[in-house]
Amino acid sequence: MNARVAVLCAALASALPLCALAQGFAGMARDAEGYGLPQRGQRLAFPIDHGAHPDFRIEWWYLTANLEAPDGTPYGIQWTLFRNALAPGNPGTGWSSSQAWMGHAALTDETAHRGAMRIARGGIGQAGVTTAPFAAWIDEWRMQGIAPPGEDPLSALSLTAQGADFGYDLQLAAEGPLVLHGEEGFSVKAESGQASYYYSQPFYRVTGRLDLPDGAVAVTGQAWLDREWSSQPLAEDQNGWDWFSLHFEDGSKLMAFQLRGEGTAFRSGTWIAADGSATPLSDDALALRPLSETQVAGRRIPTRWRLALPAHGVDITITALRGDAWMDTMVPYWEGPVRVNGTHAGTGYLEMTGYE
Amino acid sequence: MRRVALSALLAHWRRHPLQLATLLLGLALATALWSGVQAINAEARASYARAAGVLGQDRLESLVPARGLPHLDQDIFVSLRRAGWQVSPLLEGQWSRAGISVQIVGLDPFTAPRSALPGMILDETRITDFLAPPGLAYGAPETVAALTGVVGLPPLAAAEGMAPGLLFTDIGIAQSLLRAEGRLSRLLILPDQPRSRPELAAIAPGLERRAPIEQADSAQLTGSFHLNLTAFGLLSFAVGLFIVHSAIGLAFEQRRPMFRTLRALGLPLRDLVVVLAGEVVLLALVAGLVGIALGYLIAAALLPDVAATLRGLYGATVSGSLSLRPEWWLGGLGMALAGAAIAAGQSLWRLWRLPLLAPAQPTAWARASTRALARQGIAAGGLALVAVLAAVHGQGIAGGFILLGALLISAALALPGILALMLAGGARLARGALAQWFWADTRQQLPGLSLALMALLLALSANIGVGTMVASFRLTFTDWLDQRLPSELYVTARDQEEARRLRDWLAPRIDALLPIWKVEGTILGGPVEIYGVADHRTYPDNWPLILGEADTWQVLARGQGMIVNEQLWRRADLALGDTVPLPGGAVRALVGVYADYGNPKGQVILGLDDLTALYPDVDRRRYAIRTDPAAVPELKTALTEEFGLPSDSMIDQGRVKEISLMVFERTFLVTGALNVLTMAVAGFAMFTSLLTLSTMRLPQLAPVWALGLTRRRLARLELIRAMLLAGLTLLVAVPVGLILAWVLLAVINVAAFGWKLPMHLFPADWLWLGLLALAAAGLAAAWPAWRLARLAPSDLLKVFADER
Structure with a gap:
């Protein structure tokens, strides 16, 4: 999921040159001097860690949902808030805040992929994250905690975003625990030791409403929230990734990614049982192979994959709902809902970057 | 054959390099002034577009x-x-x-x-x-x-x-x-x-x-200014065309024998005309390019002042650096070609109709007849009528410029007739043979010089008109500044809270504290500033009202009316007693109008209490302070120490006036510079005409010389003649210039800026201008006269030997 760091930086880079565009996706490997670095063995503490960590360079609240209309029509939505510190040290207040925020939202169905982007700076209230009550927002896009007091603030959320041609308003209720990736949330991203803090809430039940040009659609489904923060999560030779979050029909879930570099890809992931117990996957546990590609925005992107995880008896085919789920943000990337067939059936989300 | 014809025709220029230089320089100067002005306008327009964007x-x-x-x-x-x-x-x-x-x-x-x-x-x-x-x-x-x-x-x-x-x-x-x-x-x-x-x-x-x-915001406001510049450019171009016309005309006349010979040798008329037209185009292109280069230099030199003017008068920001834009240099080249075509058209037409074996003698170059004078007189009368109609019925800036154009051209056309009458009068008063010859000979020369004299008239009247306008404006403006800025010190607090403390602190230390509080809004479709005025004798004592009753200031203090500046009054066509809706819905009656020179915006003044009641959120940070002028420096120091008020938050009366006058001076620098350039072009026109005439006048001078008048004496008479004609032209130029000034002050200014100015007369300036005109004429005549004085007697004798 560190993949998204690069998206953040790359997109901000072209939006505002906040990061060096020339560095592209490899920009994430930038020197993190002055910023906080993830420490192995550091325990995450909630609800504090649901909030922002301004001493780290990058962070996000990243939610994807696989939804269905009453007639079975599939939909996918994305809601993402990125935080990027422009300078280490005191974040400052007002307009001089060094915290930059970016939102991405998308709605995908079988006929179209629609996306939108927002950028704001911190310090004036236009975008930010609070923990009590929990809220993450940029402009009118909002992820709001609605859990009763005493429960984990992320266990119930309302979620809303809109663009010029779509909108959604959803309620989410978690039916399982938070899941910590890697070693208790310390997630390694490269052989050379780059890492991030990374946890998820993959057990949301969703109900709500989509706004489409043809009218409103009531939907239900499942959602997955990723929380991750770091300062230098990628190694210098890593330039793109393929990342999967899958809901299987038996209640189990899988997070898997590969970071493509100059040598062999670095693969990792987490097997999540239906009860929420998590098993980190070692680099050699996963087999990933593209099956077919789609021509999108002048590039060839693998939109059908074979994934095998023999240790858990998984051998599946992953197919994009739409091959053109292209986030046409300033540095574009592919992010869209997928269907899963094979030993395990289900739905999920796929994100791919670094395809030129 | 054509090649031969071309080289024969071009040989003329080799033999008359000065004539060639005159032609090229005249056209280049005309193009330079025109394209210079256009370059300035283009740069300004680009700046407005960028600012709006x-x-x-x-x-x-x-x-x-x-x-x-x-x-x-x-x-x-x-x-x-x-x-x-x-x-x-x-x-x-x-x-x-x-x-x-x-x-x-x-x-x-x-x-x-x-x-x-x-x-x-x-x-x-x-x-x-x-x-x-x-x-x-x-x-x-x-x-x-x-x-x-x-x-x-x-x-x-x-x-x-x-x-x-x-x-x-x-x-x-x-x-x-x-x-x-x-x-x-x-x-x-x-x-x-x-x-x-x-x-x-x-x-x-x-x-x-x-x-x-x-974009129109700046463009509209400044449109009149650019029209002004364009008019100046066109005037210079017209004056320049006089030069070109005379040079081309002379070249055609002098080559008549050659045309006859070429025709007799079998060159078809069409070919001859084509070759001559080609020659004119070539000359125009060369002169046009030189003119554009000169125009660039003129524009680059003037642009900073133009920029300052526009900033001062309209708050429009214009780049002070010039770029080479195709719209003006192509236009300049086009003007050069068009000008040359106009100047050469008459000559080509005559050539077209020239009988094959027409006498090859020059026709004493555009010999005038009483009939031609009468025709010009009728045209002048017609244009004068147009000018009167434009003055009575014309509207806005376009009407003003029609009036100006018709007036100037009418005066120029009438000039030869008027001068002929004056010279006839002079001849009647003349005693003695020499004097009679002098007057008669001057009259004889009039047709040849009339174009140059018309150019001089245009330049002189423009000078008088613009000079009078600027000087009148200056006088009015300085008086008005003295009245409008009675307060000794102006302060601006950094915020409302500081303003409140400032007021409390100042109250016991000064004579009066006059708030300068304002809001901005829209009245009758245009942006205005709305100020409040305290009930204090400063205002009735000092503020000049253009319109208003004795109790205007009391009515304001009671919150029962409003006064507006002249600009808004004229723009909205208001009359005293009219009710005007204010932003927010309140309505006030107009009880007065005040002069507000140099302000592009409309302005409204209400009573102070009225203002704060209507607009409670008004910006209350600015104050004018009435106090002993001697106490001002001390007060400034105290304010700095007590409130930490930065020095740019306080400005004293003297400084405000200084800045205002500086803006004013820069405003008219450009006008002055263009004036001088136009004069220079007119002087040059006179010089070329005299030079042309001097070579043709030998047959008329030789008999006088033969009768015993020395060459030196003849030369002196030539000088005196030029100055006499310049002097007479000035006599005509003064009334024309004054009418011009009136049009500028009462018509153009009102349309362009929204204010009318009283006209003042400055005879001393005319005297100075007269001396300048005489000097220009003297200079222009100096060389031809000097040549005459040095002419070999054999050349004069030859006149009698020649077959002509």
């Missing part, structure tokens, strides 16, 4: 405070964004310190329309510098150069393509520069809005939508 404001609607308040709260921006309105904040204001002033535009690069941001702001290596204090300010290279070393501004960086005279900074930096923490000027509404958002009134009831800033 700052951050896409020429395309985007914006949200502004509804009640004409100068600022809106930054929280409103956040509320709107969080309600789904895609808006981007702007803070604009004038930053000034120690006499240096620059427009600051604070923007938020996160939300600003990307396409409208200068590329430099997105430079990734500097964006963090831009955002974080002390920030970074981008400006046009010339703006940055002018501000280098100024204390108090953020570090500066040059960015190409920016409008001059302004700096872009981050909005946070701008807030601290302009002392406007937490405040914004307005919000740009971005083109892409999300699917649904609440009504504006539900989120920010205090805001209203405003249409994109029209």
Whole structure:
């Protein structure tokens, strides 16, 4: 999921040159001097860690949902808030805040992929994250905690975003625990030791409403929230990734990614049982192979994959709902809902970057 | 055959290099003045377009405070964004310190329309510098150069393509520069809005939508100024054409024998005309290119002053550096070609109709007949009628310029007739043979010189007219400044709270504290500033009212009326007693009109209590202080020590006047420069005409010489003749110039600026101008006269031997 760091930086880079565009996706490997670095063995503490960590360079609240209309029509939505510190040290207040925020939202169905982007700076209230009550927002896009007091603030959320041609308003209720990736949330991203803090809430039940040009659609489904923060999560030779979050029909879930570099890809992931117990996957546990590609925005992107995880008896085919789920943000990337067939059936989300 | 013909024709220029130089120089000068003026206009227009396009404001609607308040709260921006309105904040204001002033535009690069941001702001290596204090300010290279070393501004960086005279900074930096923490000027509404958002009134009831800033804003205001310049350019061009016309005409006349020979040798008439036309085109192209180069130099030299003028008069910022734009240099070349065509047209036409074996003798070059004079007189009368009609029925600036054009051309056409009458009168008074010969010979020369004299007349009357206008304006303006600025010191507090403390502190220490509180808004469709005036004798004592009753100031104090400046009064065509709706819905009757020179905006003054009742949020930070002038320095020091008020927050009367006059002086520098150039062109026209005549006049002078008049004496008479004609022309020019001045003051000024000025006469200036005209004529005649004095007697004798 560190993949998204690069998206953040790359997109901000072209939006505002906040990061060096020339560095592209490899920009994430930038020197993190002055910023906080993830420490192995550091325990995450909630609800504090649901909030922002301004001493780290990058962070996000990243939610994807696989939804269905009453007639079975599939939909996918994305809601993402990125935080990027422009300078280490005191974040400052007002307009001089060094915290930059970016939102991405998308709605995908079988006929179209629609996306939108927002950028704001911190310090004036236009975008930010609070923990009590929990809220993450940029402009009118909002992820709001609605859990009763005493429960984990992320266990119930309302979620809303809109663009010029779509909108959604959803309620989410978690039916399982938070899941910590890697070693208790310390997630390694490269052989050379780059890492991030990374946890998820993959057990949301969703109900709500989509706004489409043809009218409103009531939907239900499942959602997955990723929380991750770091300062230098990628190694210098890593330039793109393929990342999967899958809901299987038996209640189990899988997070898997590969970071493509100059040598062999670095693969990792987490097997999540239906009860929420998590098993980190070692680099050699996963087999990933593209099956077919789609021509999108002048590039060839693998939109059908074979994934095998023999240790858990998984051998599946992953197919994009739409091959053109292209986030046409300033540095574009592919992010869209997928269907899963094979030993395990289900739905999920796929994100791919670094395809030129 | 054509080749032979061409080389034969071109040989003429080899034998008469001076004539060639005259022709080229005349056309080049005419083109230079025209294209110079056009270059200035083009540069200014480009600057307006760039200024209007700052951050896409020429395309985007914006949200502004509804009640004409100068600022809106930054929280409103956040509320709107969080309600789904895609808006981007702007803070604009004038930053000034120690006499240096620059427009600051604070923007938020996160939300600003990307396409409208200068590329430099997105430079990734500097964006963090831009955002974080002390920030970074981008400006046009010339703006940055002018501000280098100024204390108090953020570090500066040059960015190409920016409008001059302004700096872009981050909005946070701008807030601290302009002392406007937490405040914004307005919000740009971005083109892409999300699917649904609440009504504006539900989120920010205090805001209203405003249409994109029209480029016309500056363009309209300054249109008259540019028309003025264009008129000047056209005038110079016309004067230049006189030169070209005489040079081409002379060349045609002198080559008549050659034409006859070429025709006799078998050159078809068509070929001859084609070759001659080709020659004219070639000359026009060469002269046109030289003229454009000269025009560039003139424009580059004048542009900084023009820029200063436009800034001073209209608040429009124009780049002080010139770029080579095709619209003016192509236009200049076109004018050169067109001018040469006009100048050569008559000669070519005559050639076309020339009988094959017509006498080859020059026709004493455009010999005039009484009939021609009468025809000119009728044309002059017709144009004079047009001028009168334009004066009576004409409207606006176009009417004014029709009046001006008709007046000047009419006067020019009438000039030869008037001069002929004067010379006839002189001849009647003449005693003695020599004197009679002198008058008669002067009359004989009149047709040959009439074009040059017309040029001189135009230049002289333009000089008198413009000079009178500027001097009248100056006199009125300085008087008015003295009246309008009675207060000894003007202070501006940094915020309302400081203003309150300032007021309490000052009250016991000074004679009177007069608030200068204002709001901005729209009245009768135009932007205005609305001020409040305290009930204090300063105003009735000092403020000159153009219209108003004795009790005007009491009516204001009772909150029962309003007064407006002359500009608004004329623009809205108001009369005393008219009721005028104010922003917010209140209505007040007009009880007076005051002069307000140099202000492009409409202005309204209410009673102070009335103002604060109607607009409780009025900006209350500015005050005028009445006190003993001697106490001012002490007071300034005390204010600095007591309140930490920076020196640029206080300005004394003397300094205000100084700045105002400086703006005024610069305003008319350009006019003065163009005036001098026009005079120079006219002088040159006279010189070429005299030179032309001098070579043809030998047959008329030789008999006089033979009768015993020395060459030296003859030369002296030539000089006197030129000066006499110049002097007589000046006599005609004075009334024409005064009418011109009246048109400028009472018609053009009102249409262009919105104010009318009383006309004052400055006879001393005319005397000076007369001397200048005589000197020009004397100079122009000097060389031909000197040549005559040195002429070999054999040349004069030859006249009798020649067959002619």
